[in-house]
Amino acid sequence: MIVFVLRRLAQSVLVMFVVAVCAFSLFQYVGDPVNNMVGQETTAEDRDEIRRELGLDQPIVVQFGRFLVNTVQGKFGMSLRNSTPVSRLIAERLPATLELAFVAALFALSIGVPLGVYTGLYREHCASKVLLSLSLVGVSLPTFLTGILLIVIFGVWLGILPTFGRGETVAIGFWRTGLLTWSGLQSLVLPAITLGLFQLTLIMRLVRSEMLEVLRTDYVKFARARGLTNNAVQFGHALKNTLVPVITITGLQLGQLIAFAIITETVFQWPGMGLLFIQAVQFADIPVMATYLVLVAFFFVIINLTVDLLYYAVDPRLRIEAQAKG
Amino acid sequence: MAQGLVHRILDSDVWWSFRRSKVTMVAATVTAIMILSALFATQLAPQNPFDPGSLLLMDSFTPPVWEEGGSAKYLLGTDSQGRDLFSAILYGARVSLIVGFASVLLAMTIGITLGVIAGYVGGTVDAVIMRIAEVQLSFPTVLVALLINGVARGVLSPERQLNLAIYVLIFSIGLSAWVQFARTVRGSTLVERNKEYVQAARVIGLPPLAIMFRHVLPNVMGPVLVIGTINLAVAILNEATLSFLGIGAPPTQPSLGTLINVGNEYLFSGEWWIALFPGLTLAVLVLAVNLLGDWLRDALNPKLR
Numbered sequence: 129m130i131v132f133v134l135r136r137l138a139q140s141v142l143v144m145f146v147v148a149v150c151a152f153s154l155f156q157y158v159g160d161p162v163n164n165m166v167g168q169e170t171t172a173e174d175r176d177e178i179r180r181e182l183g184l185d186q187p188i189v190v191q192f193g194r195f196l197v198n199t200v201q202g203k204f205g206m207s208l209r210n211s212t213p214v215s216r217l218i219a220e221r222l223p224a225t226l227e228l229a230f231v232a233a234l235f236a237l238s239i240g241v242p243l244g245v246y247t248g249l250y251r252e253h254c255a256s257k258v259l260l261s262l263s264l265v266g267v268s269l270p271t272f273l274t275g276i277l278l279i280v281i282f283g284v285w286l287g288i289l290p291t292f293g294r295g296e297t298v299a300i301g302f303w304r305t306g307l308l309t310w311s312g313l314q315s316l317v318l319p320a321i322t323l324g325l326f327q328l329t330l331i332m333r334l335v336r337s338e339m340l341e342v343l344r345t346d347y348v349k350f351a352r353a354r355g356l357t358n359n360a361v362q363f364g365h366a367l368k369n370t371l372v373p374v375i376t377i378t379g380l381q382l383g384q385l386i387a388f389a390i391i392t393e394t395v396f397q398w399p400g401m402g403l404l405f406i407q408a409v410q411f412a413d414i415p416v417m418a419t420y421l422v423l424v425a426f427f428f429v430i431i432n433l434t435v436d437l438l439y440y441a442v443d444p445r446l447r448i449e450a451q452a453k454g
Numbered sequence: 455m456a457q458g459l460v461h462r463i464l465d466s467d468v469w470w471s472f473r474r475s476k477v478t479m480v481a482a483t484v485t486a487i488m489i490l491s492a493l494f495a496t497q498l499a500p501q502n503p504f505d506p507g508s509l510l511l512m513d514s515f516t517p518p519v520w521e522e523g524g525s526a527k528y529l530l531g532t533d534s535q536g537r538d539l540f541s542a543i544l545y546g547a548r549v550s551l552i553v554g555f556a557s558v559l560l561a562m563t564i565g566i567t568l569g570v571i572a573g574y575v576g577g578t579v580d581a582v583i584m585r586i587a588e589v590q591l592s593f594p595t596v597l598v599a600l601l602i603n604g605v606a607r608g609v610l611s612p613e614r615q616l617n618l619a620i621y622v623l624i625f626s627i628g629l630s631a632w633v634q635f636a637r638t639v640r641g642s643t644l645v646e647r648n649k650e651y652v653q654a655a656r657v658i659g660l661p662p663l664a665i666m667f668r669h670v671l672p673n674v675m676g677p678v679l680v681i682g683t684i685n686l687a688v689a690i691l692n693e694a695t696l697s698f699l700g701i702g703a704p705p706t707q708p709s710l711g712t713l714i715n716v717g718n719e720y721l722f723s724g725e726w727w728i729a730l731f732p733g734l735t736l737a738v739l740v741l742a743v744n745l746l747g748d749w750l751r752d753a754l755n756p757k758l759r
C-alpha cells in the first residue's frame with residue numbers, strides 16, 4: 129500500500145514539475161517582460177537596470193528555482209492586461225468555476241447513473257433505445273452549441289431563465305457564492321446543464337455497458353439461483369460492481385469539466401476562471417495563462433491521485449495483487 | 455488489376471458489415487455529400503460570400519425561405535452583411551474539413567513516428583516519450599490546443615497572426631492529439647518487434663530506421679485508421695470550439711465555428727438562423743463521422759464477430 133501511494137505521489141510530483149517547466153519557459157521565451165513593463169523611450173542602461181533588479185540576468189536554474197518558490201507561495205506575478213496581481217484575479221474567479229463544475233457533476237451523476245442502470249436492465253425496451261440514440265447525439269453536440277440551443281429555447285423563446293452572468297452572490301469570507309440566492313440558483317441552471325450534458329451521456333453509456341457485463345457473470349446468476357429478489361441482485365450485487373470504473377471515469381471527467389468550463393463560461397458570460405483564461409489567450413497575457421496552467425494541472429493531479437487511491441480502497445482485488453507482489 | 459481490387463473490396467468482411475448496417479450507410483452518404491459539397495463550394499454556392507461586390511446590404515437579416523419575409527434567393531436567410539447563409543456554410547464547411555483533415559494528418563505523423571521509435575528502440579527513449587505522453591494525456595485536448603494557440607499568439611505579430619491563423623489552428627489541434635496514436639502504435643510495435651520477420655531483417659543487417667519504417671510500420675497501421683476517423687470528429691469539434699471562442703479561423707476566412715460565433719451575437723435580437731444553421735451543419739457532420747468511426751471500430755475488431 130505504502131509503495132503504491134509513494135509511486136503515485138512521485139508520478140504526480142513529476143507531472144507538476146513538467147508543467148512548472150512549461151509555465152516557466154512560457155515566461156522565458158514568449159515576449160520580453162522588461163519590454164512589457166517600460167515604454168519606447170527607456171534607454172538600454174535603464175532596461176539593464178530593471179533586468180538586474182528583477183533578477184533576470186541570473187542563471188536560468190536560479191531563476192527557475194525562484195519561480196518555483198514563488199509559485200508554491202502563490203505569488204504568480206502581475207497580469208499584463210489589467211496590471212493586477214494574478215493571484216487576486218484567480219481568487220475572485222475560482223469560486224464561480226468550482227461551483228459551476230460541482231453542480232454540473234452532480235447533475236451528470238444523479239441523472240446519468242439511473243439512466244445507465246435503466247438502459248442496462250431493460251435493454252430491449254423502446255425507451256432504452258431512444259435514450260441510447262439520444263446519447264450519441266449528445267456526444268456529437270459541441271458544448272457551445274448545446275449552450276446556444278438552451279439559450280434560444282429557455283432564454284429567448286420561453287424567457288423563463290437567465291442566460292447571462294451569475295445573478296446575485298453572497299460573500300462568505302473570500303468566497304462569493306451564488307448558491308444561496310434565488311437569482312444565483314436560477315442563473316446556474318442553464319450553464320450547469322450545458323456543462324454536464326456531455327458527461328451525463330458518457331456516464332450513462334458507461335454504466336449501461338458495465339451493467340450488461342456484470343449481469344452476465346456467474347455470481348449474478350448464482351445470486352438469482354439462491355432466490356434473492358430482483359432488487360437485491362440488481363442493486364446489491366450488480367450495481368455495486370459497476371461503480372469502480374464509474375468512479376474512475378467520473379473523477380477524470382471532473383478535470384474535463386474544469387477545462388470545458390472555459391467554453392460554457394464564454395457562452396454564458398459566467399465570470400469564472402475559464403473566461404479569464406480565454407481573455408488571457410486572446411491578449412497573450414502570459415502570467416495569467418501560466419498561472420491557469422499550473423493551477424489546472426494541480427487540480428488534475430490531485431483528482432487523479434484521489435481517484436487512484438479510491439480505486440484502491442474500493443476494489444479489494446487490487447490490494448491482494450499489491451500484497452502478492454510484496 | 456482494378457477489377458480484382460473492386461472484387462476484393464466487394465467480397466470483404468468490411469463491405470459486408472457496411473451493407474448490413476443501415477445507419478452506417480446513411481452516415482457514409484451524409485459524410486460523402488458534405489465532403490463533396492465542401493470540395494465544390496465555389497461551383498455550388500449561389501453567391502461568393504467573400505466577394506463584397508456581390509453582397510447587398512439591403513438584403514441583410516433576411517430570414518429563411520419558409521419564414522415570413524424570406525426570399526427564394528436566400529435559401530437559409532442572410533447575416534448582418536447580407537451574406538447568403540447557405541453559401542457561407544458551404545465555404546465554412548470547407549475550412550472546417552481542411553483544418554480537421556490536416557490536423558489529424560499532423561497528429562498521425564507525429565504519433566506514428568514517435569510510437570514506432572518508442573516501441574522499437576525502447577529503453578530511455580521509450581520512457582521519455584511515454585512520460586511526455588502521459589503528462590499531456592492528463593489534460594484535455596481542447597485545453598492543450600488552446601495553450602499552444604495562446605503561445606503562438608505571443609510569438610507572432612498581429613498581422614502575421616491573421617495570415618497564419620489557419621496554420622496555427624492546424625498546428626495546435628494536431629499537436630494536441632498525437633498521444634493516442636503514439637500509444638497505440640507503440641503497443642503494436644512492441645508485439646511486432648519480436649516477430650521472425652523483424653529478426654530476419656536485423657540479421658541481414660538492415661539499419662534500424664529501415665526496419666522501423668519499411669517493415670514494422672505497415673504492420674501496425676490497422677488500428678491507426680480507426681483512431682484517425684474518431685479523431686477527425688474530435689478535431690472538427692476542437693476547431694469549431696477554438697473558432698467559436700474567437701481564437702481560431704478569422705472572420706475573413708470563417709469556419710463553421712466562426713459562423714456560429716458571429717451568429718451568437720444576434721440570438722437575442724431574434725435572428726436565430728445565423729447561428730443555428732451552421733450549428734446544425736456542424737452537429738450533423740460530427741455525428742456522421744462519429745457513427746462511421748464507431749462502425750469501423752466494430753467492423754475491424756475480430757473479437758466482436
